[in-house]
Amino acid sequence: MSRLEAKNLSKAFGGVQAIDDFSFSVGERQIVGIIGPNGAGKTTAFNLLTGVYPLDQGQVLLDDEQISGLPQYQITQKGLARTFQNIRLFKGLNVIENVMTAADPYSSYNLADVFLYSGRKRRRENEVRDMSRSFLTLVGLAGYEEEKPENLPYGLQRKLELARALASNPRVLLLDEPAAGLNPSEVQDFIRLIRTVHEKFALSVLVIEHRMEVIMTLCANIYVLNFGKLLASGTPSEIQNNSEVTTAYIGEEDEACLL
Amino acid sequence: MSIQQLLNGVSLGSVYALIAVGFALVFNILKFSNFAHGGVMTLTAYIGLAAALFFSTWLSGLTLFAATLLSAALAGALVGIVLERMAFRRIRNNNSPVIYYFISSITMGILMENIVTIFASSTFYSYPRFFELTVVNIAHVNIALTDLLMLVFSSVALMILLWVLYRTRIGLAIRALSFDVNTANLMGMDSNRVVMATFIAAGILGGIAGVFLGINYTLYPQMGQLIVKGFIASVIGGLGSITGAMIGAVLLGVLEVTLIGAVGAGLAPVFVFIVMLVFLLVRPRGISGVIVQEKA
Amino acid sequence: MEYIFAVLTFTGITVIGVLGSYLVTGLTGLFSFGQAAFFSVGAYTSAMLVKNLDVPFLLAVPAAMAVGLLAGFLVGYPTVRLRRDYISLVTFGFGEAIIALLNNSANLTGGAMGLSGIPQYTNFAIVWGSVAVCLALAVGYKHSKYGRQCLALRADELAAKAMGINVNRIKLVTFLFAAAMTSYAGVLYAFYTTYVEPGAFGWIVSAEWIIIVFVGGINSLTGSVFATLLLTGLPEMLRFASEWRIAVYCVIVLLIINYRPIGIFGEFELTLKWLRQLGKKGVKAS
Numbered sequence: 001m002s003r004l005e006a007k008n009l010s011k012a013f014g015g016v017q018a019i020d021d022f023s024f025s026v027g028e029r030q031i032v033g034i035i036g037p038n039g040a041g042k043t044t045a046f047n048l049l050t051g052v053y054p055l056d057q058g059q060v061l062l063d064d065e066q067i068s069g070l071p072q073y074q075i076t077q078k079g080l081a082r083t084f085q086n087i088r089l090f091k092g093l094n095v096i097e098n099v100m101t102a103a104d105p106y107s108s109y110n111l112a113d114v115f116l117y118s119g120r121k122r123r124r125e126n127e128v129r130d131m132s133r134s135f136l137t138l139v140g141l142a143g144y145e146e147e148k149p150e151n152l153p154y155g156l157q158r159k160l161e162l163a164r165a166l167a168s169n170p171r172v173l174l175l176d177e178p179a180a181g182l183n184p185s186e187v188q189d190f191i192r193l194i195r196t197v198h199e200k201f202a203l204s205v206l207v208i209e210h211r212m213e214v215i216m217t218l219c220a221n222i223y224v225l226n227f228g229k230l231l232a233s234g235t236p237s238e239i240q241n242n243s244e245v246t247t248a249y250i251g252e253e254d255e256a257c258l259l
Numbered sequence: 260m261s262i263q264q265l266l267n268g269v270s271l272g273s274v275y276a277l278i279a280v281g282f283a284l285v286f287n288i289l290k291f292s293n294f295a296h297g298g299v300m301t302l303t304a305y306i307g308l309a310a311a312l313f314f315s316t317w318l319s320g321l322t323l324f325a326a327t328l329l330s331a332a333l334a335g336a337l338v339g340i341v342l343e344r345m346a347f348r349r350i351r352n353n354n355s356p357v358i359y360y361f362i363s364s365i366t367m368g369i370l371m372e373n374i375v376t377i378f379a380s381s382t383f384y385s386y387p388r389f390f391e392l393t394v395v396n397i398a399h400v401n402i403a404l405t406d407l408l409m410l411v412f413s414s415v416a417l418m419i420l421l422w423v424l425y426r427t428r429i430g431l432a433i434r435a436l437s438f439d440v441n442t443a444n445l446m447g448m449d450s451n452r453v454v455m456a457t458f459i460a461a462g463i464l465g466g467i468a469g470v471f472l473g474i475n476y477t478l479y480p481q482m483g484q485l486i487v488k489g490f491i492a493s494v495i496g497g498l499g500s501i502t503g504a505m506i507g508a509v510l511l512g513v514l515e516v517t518l519i520g521a522v523g524a525g526l527a528p529v530f531v532f533i534v535m536l537v538f539l540l541v542r543p544r545g546i547s548g549v550i551v552q553e554k555a
Numbered sequence: 556m557e558y559i560f561a562v563l564t565f566t567g568i569t570v571i572g573v574l575g576s577y578l579v580t581g582l583t584g585l586f587s588f589g590q591a592a593f594f595s596v597g598a599y600t601s602a603m604l605v606k607n608l609d610v611p612f613l614l615a616v617p618a619a620m621a622v623g624l625l626a627g628f629l630v631g632y633p634t635v636r637l638r639r640d641y642i643s644l645v646t647f648g649f650g651e652a653i654i655a656l657l658n659n660s661a662n663l664t665g666g667a668m669g670l671s672g673i674p675q676y677t678n679f680a681i682v683w684g685s686v687a688v689c690l691a692l693a694v695g696y697k698h699s700k701y702g703r704q705c706l707a708l709r710a711d712e713l714a715a716k717a718m719g720i721n722v723n724r725i726k727l728v729t730f731l732f733a734a735a736m737t738s739y740a741g742v743l744y745a746f747y748t749t750y751v752e753p754g755a756f757g758w759i760v761s762a763e764w765i766i767i768v769f770v771g772g773i774n775s776l777t778g779s780v781f782a783t784l785l786l787t788g789l790p791e792m793l794r795f796a797s798e799w800r801i802a803v804y805c806v807i808v809l810l811i812i813n814y815r816p817i818g819i820f821g822e823f824e825l826t827l828k829w830l831r832q833l834g835k836k837g838v839k840a841s
Binding site: 050052071072073076077081082084088089090091092093097098100101102104105106107109111114115117121125128164165168 | 692695696698699700701703704706707709710711713714715716717718719720721722728732773774822
Binding site: 292294345346349350353355358359361362363365366367369370373374377484487490491494525526527528529531532533535536539540 | 586758765802814
């Protein structure tokens with residue numbers, strides 16, 4: 001049974017066909033990867049899934065329920081969370097507040113509770129704060145709660161984005177190049193973190209990455225995009241041995257190399 | 260709507276076009292609404308008056324008019340330089356968010372208005388009569404001479420501006436900067452010089468607009484608030500487009516004259532607001548503006 | 556002495572207006588040039604109800620706030636869906652439209668001559684009591700899911716939506732809250748000065764409130780209150796500099812914007828915790 005299913009997604013910007021008839025699915029408790037050369041349309045695919053751009057054609061199903069066409073915030077509330085290729089943390093809020101905002105849409109207290117300083121509000125605030133603190137501890141940011149996100153080193157900012165996405169209680173997690181800009185030991189650390197999160201919350205994860213260590217170690221299934229079209233799909237070893245994929249990334253082998 | 264009204268609307272629109280373009284120039288480069296432009300217009304309107312009175316001992320008629328315009332344009336350029344240096348350069352160098360430009364510009368606008376108030380408010384000033392002839396008859400339609408001159412001079416000034424923007428190197432630099440200040444810097448353009456050039460150009464346009472406004476309405480320190488017309492015109496024409504600002508301004512002029520004829524000067528602002536609201540909901544990008552799609 | 560009380564009363568009324576601007580502009584990042592118009596709405600509605608229709612004052616107050624809410628909804632609903640730049644224009648237009656309407660309904664509102672002879676029902680104590688209440692409400696709002704979501708969408712609207720925040724709804728709720736509060740301040744004003752006129756609360760006043768919020772601190776209620784006292788109360792009290800008052804005000808603002816852009820208080824808030832720590836340090840020093 002697939003948790004997230006995308007059928008025949010198509011999107012054009014003016015004359016450029018960014019995504020052309022792209023279909024994929026992520027099963028329960030599966031980690032799936034999307035790879036491809038720069039400009040292949042990977043982030044566009046994410047943007048289509050999360051409702052940033054409207055679809056030209058195709059549909060997206062989450063647990064068999066259609067989510068394509070819904071406004072962004074509703075798609076997230078249905079259980080699809082994401083991180084961004086260029087980190088987009090909320091400046092003006094500190095670290096723990098960044099995480100809390102993802103849980104806020106689910107808080108049911110209202111204006112009256114706020115104005116009357118009611119117990120219901122206080123209890124929920126404490127609940128959200130504790131929950132956020134536990135997410136921060138999980139990703140390794142314990143002790144940084146009151147810091148400003150822009151003061152964190154790059155690797156920790158990426159972890160904060162992950163903690164924030166988790167706080168929205170997702171069923172499917174979309175990670176857009178989560179290891180970009182990290183040094184090799186940080187990448188290993190992040191791979192461990194994604195595994196931990198994946199197991200602990202029984203999530204389905206869809207990862208866009210360029211770092212092959214991440215994709216090959218984590219993913220059960222990989223989709224290769226090139227110029228907006230699906231080039232190949234399969235297990236890591238199948239993809240590694242696929243000559244078309246190599247050609248797309250690196251180019252054709254010159255005859256002089258065939259010794 | 261009669262030809263007369265249309266003509267009045269177009270000529271009013273041509274003055275609004277001067278304001279709108281001066282406003283749009285700065286908006287394109289620095290991406291903020293320069294509310295100080297109103298203050299520039301007020302200051303130059305008064306300086307233009309002083310110049311007119313000064314030159315009237317030697318000149319009269321068209322030459323006096325031209326001399327006044329020239330002085331105001333020069334004054335506008337100078338004020339533009341001072342404005343850029345004092346109000347905006349530090350903010351640009353600090354890479355502060357756009358909000359600060361806005362606050363600085365409004366404050367400078369209020370400051371300039373206030374300085375004019377302190378030195379000149381107690382008396383009612385108005386421009387001297389430049390010409391003997393006040394009304395000209397063209398093809399059976401009466402048009403005020405000042406209106407005609409405003410139309411002619413505005414059109415000439417705007418054409419010169421378009422020529423500078425599209426046919427000179429500095430114009431190319433201004434257009435390049437309007438896409439991305441940092442990249443332009445990296446490509447070797449001195450952004451300080453280009454920004455200064457933009458403010459000088461905006462100042463010149465503001466100076467001319469100031470004189471025309473002074474002639475059309477009486478001189479009063481709050482004239483600068485007409486900058487809002489420039490903002491509205493830019494929005495109708497499309498934020499980010501110089502030619503759009505011009506078109507929007509002329510449309511606004513015609514719209515206003517029509518509405519004043521229909522519902523009176525009192526209620527006209529209400530209807531302008533409604534028209535604008537409808538416009539924004541139906542076509543937010545304006546006539547020729549650019550919509551920037553945010554990428555995730 | 557009485558003069559100082561009068562100045563402080565006006566300043567208190569302004570503080571409530573500034574709080575509205577803090578909520579809409581400081582917290583949520585919407586540049587509303589029409590905030591001051593809600594002042595007029597509240598002032599005129601209550602004044603007309605009491606003077607022309609003999610409605611008791613205590614009923615006129617909530618009625619005025621209700622009208623403010625309605626106006627806020629009519630303007631706010633389309634506005635929150637617009638791009639940033641357009642919000643300023645639409646709210647500005649709203650403010651000017653209100654002024655034009657008030658000017659042109661002379662039989663109801665007294666037109667450009669204004670409405671006078673309003674009984675004086677509010678005073679220094681009522682005003683500053685109201686300030687305390689409004690401040691408490693604003694503090695509660697800021698430290699709640701509403702405040703956080705406002706700051707989030709101000710920082711990055713796209714990311715906020717991606718985190719499940721219903722951006723349009725939050726903007727509207729904040730806008731309505733501010734509208735109601737500012738209308739209430741208008742009532743306080745009308746029944747203190749006993750006279751209102753249409754032109755007193757145009758876009759320049761709204762702009763001044765926004766400037767005060769930023770000078771006080773980009774995210775500081777303490778700063779908003781302090782900056783109001785500094786930029787409104789102080790100049791009024793130093794009457795001798797009246798002609799240059801505005802010029803001095805502008806120079807102060809320009810200095811802060813250029814040399815301390817985060818505002819006087821930045822993001823600092825005066826809290827009991829901070830005061831207690833100050834007390835502890837003081838004890839240690841002695």
